[in-house]
Amino acid sequence: MPRPLCATIHIDSMQHNLDRARTCAPHSKIWAVVKANAYGHGLEHALRGFATADGLALIETDNALRLRQMGWIKPILLLEGIFDVSDVPLLAEHNINSTVHCIEQIRMxxxxxxxxxxxxxxxxxxxxxRLGFQPDEYAAAYKRLRAIPGIRNITHMTHFANADELEHPRLAIAEQVRRFRQGADGLAGERSLSNSGGVLHQAELVGELSNDWVRPGIMLYGGTPGGRTALEYGLRPTMTLRSEVIGIQEILEGDTVGYGSRFEASAPMKVGVVACGYADGYPRHAPHGTPVIVDGVRTALVGRVSMDMMTVDLTAIPNARVGSKVTLWGDGLPIDEVAQAAGTIGYELMCALAQRVRVCEGRLGTNG
Structure with a gap:
């Protein structure tokens, strides 16, 4: 029998979240961002979940070629562009769009x-x-690109630093839009500005933005770029990480749990050992109290996460046993909530999922 740890990918939720992006930006074409192996979900699942997207965007040249081999015939965009002159022929051969963000890429x-x-x-x-030409350098870069015989369409692009917080005190989105307009004024071509935060706030920004293309990423995977919860944004989780209890210990007041003996029981308690650890992608630094669900009951992590196992409090779940089902994030337990408890973000948890974790498919609300 395989180890009980499994990541269930919800294709129906991926489709729902893409539809949500279309609802937010009904007049824009959509680049569905699938970098980092589709945020840990797998390119093969992304092809099905985002089949109706207008294009797929990523940074890995080899994965762009994989998408073509897997049958994707619509546009592909390299978000960081090419890395070497040897990459240029691949763009033409496989009909791949490239971002251009520096003079070196223009020279290539x-x-x-x-x-x-x-x-x-x-x-x-x-x-x-991070990347890109300054507004006062932009027109010259555009002119130089326009002079290259093999360049067909040039789309103007920028990236928002604080799209989840419209009135950020250091850099408001309206200021970035103003700079963008200043730099691209009078230059022909489509526009692509909004990441997930911009898409979700599209209605509030409609007076500021003119998006021919949008580039949603984390929202397509049921995570939030910040500001509100995924549920408040109308998004559904696309990955549920589940395991089982593989051992139980009854400990006494004063007993400790795990490496470093960091957790000490304040009363007699029942501790469950779960088949999941940091080698599977669960954050080692997750503290006591990080939420988990056992047999449908919400409880918490105790002790340090080890390489292959973690320990959880079963005291309030008297019927818990070896084989009890454990949800670590996803259906019923938002990944962003787990990430916040661990001092990180949902993006990292998705992308850190280890190769050894078994992956299956299932509709949201089922066990896959």
């Missing part, structure tokens, strides 16, 4: 003769200060 495109026209996304740095 100038250096290579393209036998088939390609489309690019020219990125502007409007305050995120």
């Amino acid at each position: 495109l100038e250096y290579t003769q393209l036998y088939r026209p390609i489309d690019v996304h020219l990125k502007m740095n409007t305050g995120m200060n």
Whole structure:
């Protein structure tokens, strides 16, 4: 029998969340972001869950080629663009869009003769200060790209730093939009501005934004970019991590649990050992009190998470036994709540899921 730990991927929830993005941005085409192996969900599941998206966006060139091999015929966008001049012919051969965010990438495109026209996304740095041309450099970069014979369409793109907090005191989204307009004024081409936060706040930003394309990521996987809970945004979890109790200990007041003996029982208690640890992608730094669900009852982690196991409080679940079902996140337990307890974000938990964890499919509300 396989180890009882399993990540269930809810294709129906992926489809629901994509529909939610369309509802928020009804006049925009959608790049469904599938980087990091579709946020840990698997590209094969993303192809089914996001089949109606207008395109798929990611950063890994090899996975872009995999998408083509798996039968995806609609557009693909490399969000970080190409990394070497040897990547340029692949863009034309496999009809892949590339982001262009620095002068070095423009030089690569100038250096290579393209036998088939390609489309690019020219990125502007409007305050995120990661990738992109400054607004006052942007028009010159656009002109240089436009002069390359193999460049067909140029889409103007930027990335919001605080789309979950519209009036951020350091960098409001309206200021980034102002800088974007200043840099792209008068330049032909479609626009792509909104990440998940921008999409979810599209109605509030309609006076500020003109999005031909949007680029939802975390919202498609049932996580929140911040500001509100996923449920408040109308999103459904797309990954449920489940395991089972594999051992039980009855301990006394003063007994300790786990490595470092960090947890000490204040009264007699029943402790369950669960088949999941940090080698599976569960956060090692998750503290006592991090929520879990056992046999439908909410309880909490006690002691340190170890490589292959964790320990949970079963004192209030008298019928718990070896084989009791455990939900670590997902259906009934939002991944963002677990992440917040562990001092991280839902994105990290999804992406950290280890290869050794068995993956299956199931509809939300079922055991897969």
